[in-house]
Amino acid sequence: MDQFIPEPFENIDNHLAVDGFDIVKLSEKEGTPLLVTSGKRIAENYRRIWKAFSSRYEKVEIKYALKANPNPSVVKTLTDLGCGADVSSPFEIMLAEKLSLKPERILYSPNNSSREDLLAGSRKNVTVNFDDLDQMKLIEDELPERISFRINVDIQRGEFPGTTTSGPGAKFGISVESALEGYISARELGVRKFGIHVMTGSNILDPAHFGNVASRILQSAEYISGNSGIAFDFIDIGGGFGVPYRPGESALDVELAAENVAREMKGYVSHGKIGKPSLFLEPGRYLVADSSVMVGKVTGVKKAGKTFVGTDIGMNIFLRPALYGAYHNVIVANDLIRPVSGKKDIVGQICENTDCLARDRTFPYAVPGDTVAVFNSGAYINSMGSMYNGRGRPKEIMVSESGYSITRNRDTFQDFISNYTFE
Ligand code: LLP
Numbered sequence: 162m163d164q165f166i167p168e169p170f171e172n173i174d175n176h177l178a179v180d181g182f183d184i185v186k187l188s189e190k191e192g193t194p195l196l197v198t199s200g201k202r203i204a205e206n207y208r209r210i211w212k213a214f215s216s217r218y219e220k221v222e223i224k225y226a227l228k229a230n231p232n233p234s235v236v237k238t239l240t241d242l243g244c245g246a247d248v249s250s251p252f253e254i255m256l257a258e259k260l261s262l263k264p265e266r267i268l269y270s271p272n273n274s275s276r277e278d279l280l281a282g283s284r285k286n287v288t289v290n291f292d293d294l295d296q297m298k299l300i301e302d303e304l305p306e307r308i309s310f311r312i313n314v315d316i317q318r319g320e321f322p323g324t325t326t327s328g329p330g331a332k333f334g335i336s337v338e339s340a341l342e343g344y345i346s347a348r349e350l351g352v353r354k355f356g357i358h359v360m361t362g363s364n365i366l367d368p369a370h371f372g373n374v375a376s377r378i379l380q381s382a383e384y385i386s387g388n389s390g391i392a393f394d395f396i397d398i399g400g401g402f403g404v405p406y407r408p409g410e411s412a413l414d415v416e417l418a419a420e421n422v423a424r425e426m427k428g429y430v431s432h433g434k435i436g437k438p439s440l441f442l443e444p445g446r447y448l449v450a451d452s453s454v455m456v457g458k459v460t461g462v463k464k465a466g467k468t469f470v471g472t473d474i475g476m477n478i479f480l481r482p483a484l485y486g487a488y489h490n491v492i493v494a495n496d497l498i499r500p501v502s503g504k505k506d507i508v509g510q511i512c513e514n515t516d517c518l519a520r521d522r523t524f525p526y527a528v529p530g531d532t533v534a535v536f537n538s539g540a541y542i543n544s545m546g547s548m549y550n551g552r553g554r555p556k557e558i559m560v561s562e563s564g565y566s567i568t569r570n571r572d573t574f575q576d577f578i579s580n581y582t583f584e
Pocket residue numbers: 226229247270324326360362363364399400401402443444445446447481540541
């Protein structure tokens with residue numbers, strides 16, 4: 162069996178490459194671990210989902226969920242194309258602003274926030290999406306022009322229990338009845354523009370799901386409009402658009418997902434109760450996951466009952482397998498035709514037994530000095546990294562037609578100790 166190389170990556174002279182760049186050579190020059198990102202792929206992903214939705218519904222806004230990958234070059238690639246931002250904290254607001262995004266293009270969905278956290282959005286007139294009525298009360302004297310509530314609908318669907326963000330066990334959102342109360346008090350407090358929001362879970366490949374989510378949130382909107390006379394500026398169906406992680410898995414049919422959502426939107430708008438809202442989407446993973454590979458080196462191969470392939474990609478910089486049991490395709494990038502043979506654990510350098518990128522994975526033989534690449538490293542990898550065990554986070558580079566640029570420097574010892582006082 163051959164090693165599986167997903168798009169947009171390719172084979173150039175038996176080395177892994179992207180957009181014409183030999184990734185093995187890049188990593189020899191820049192060192193490992195190295196996160197290599199294709200700006201072209203991010204743009205393609207954005208254009209694909211934008212076209213699918215905007216060709217079916219007239220008012221669509223895409224807000225990139227910065228939490229997936231806040232590297233400024235990644236965010237800028239998207240905002241240059243017209244994409245807005247979904248942010249979850251004051252720092253993310255500041256980052257969006259630093260990249261010149263106007264407040265009206267930012268949607269702020271924090272949870273369990275302090276008054277200061279919330280004011281960081283409302284004082285800039287960023288739309289605040291409240292997770293609870295009490296959260297709105299915290300800033301009732303300084304509400305922004307437009308607000309929304311996050312509704313907890315009865316759809317529980319995410320790839321893992323840890324990435325399911327709605328339903329009875331989830332900490333997010335409120336019931337539609339509480340939200341009705343919230344919208345009425347917001348109006349009494351002078352707010353005149355409203356949205357409504359839902360986010361049920363992450364990494365979903367079934368296009369029918371997105372129609373179901375739209376239908377549930379539109380039902381909620383209609384209930385609120387019917388009982389309050391409030392019309393909606395936007396309906397936000399959140400993110401969750403999935404990407405294939407396993408060899409052979411099919412991509413999300415985004416055209417069909419858009420078709421399902423647009424049908425629901427048009428249906429509810431035609432009832433005449435909810436107004437003529439824009440449709441907001443908040444994809445994170447879909448836009449960035451497959452644009453990047455994490456590139457590392459094999460440090461050693463140990464046979465101790467099992468075969469352990471040691472690498473410099475530890476759980477501090479690649480947490481998803483340890484945290485969720487997530488699958489990521491790993492290959493030997495300097496010899497793409499090396500056949501896979503026998504099961505191995507591919508592990509990192511962290512002093513934890515959960516520091517395992519891939520367990521019992523059918524993998525080629527490997528030798529120290531081999532280059533490994535892990536796919537789908539563009540989403541929830543750099544943003545979830547740490548310096549645990551005193552291991553720094555990687556250098557990041559972005560390749561483009563004109564060459565490549567370093568978009569993040571490797572952490573140094575100084576970064577590791579920078580906020581300690583040594584007193
Ligand atoms: N909007 C809101 C309010 C969210 O909470 C999230 C993600 C998104 C949008 C973007 O979701 P996406 O399109 O990326 O599925 N760390 C996990 C994923 C957690 C997602 C949390 N919320 C992982 O590594 O799979």
